[in-house]
């Protein structure tokens with residue numbers, strides 16, 4: 001479902017954070033992507049940006065930790081600051 005939604009709705013090229021020459025995965029241990037429920041408005045922009053099926057948005061956004069590669073594309077697109085990496 002996420003893939004079909006993404007193909008239909010992705011707003012152009014989605015930027016990525018880069019934290020090294022050979023990879024885009026942040027290096028800091030012990031931090032992960034988290035959602036601040038009070039700030040999430042369920043817009044699904046994050047879902048459109050994620051290439052790894054690591055998000056579910058049903059009212060509020062939830063992160064599927066096992067799938068998340070820490071690329072932080074979703075974080076760049078969230079318009080409310082509801083996604084944090086800490």
Ligand code: SF4
Nearest residue numbers: 050068069071072074
């Ligand atoms: S950090 Fe990357 S893999 Fe993880 S949920 Fe966000 S876009 Fe998907």
Ligand code: SF4
Nearest residue numbers: 040041043044046078
């Ligand atoms: S982009 Fe931000 S506000 Fe929108 S659903 Fe995702 S976490 Fe919530």
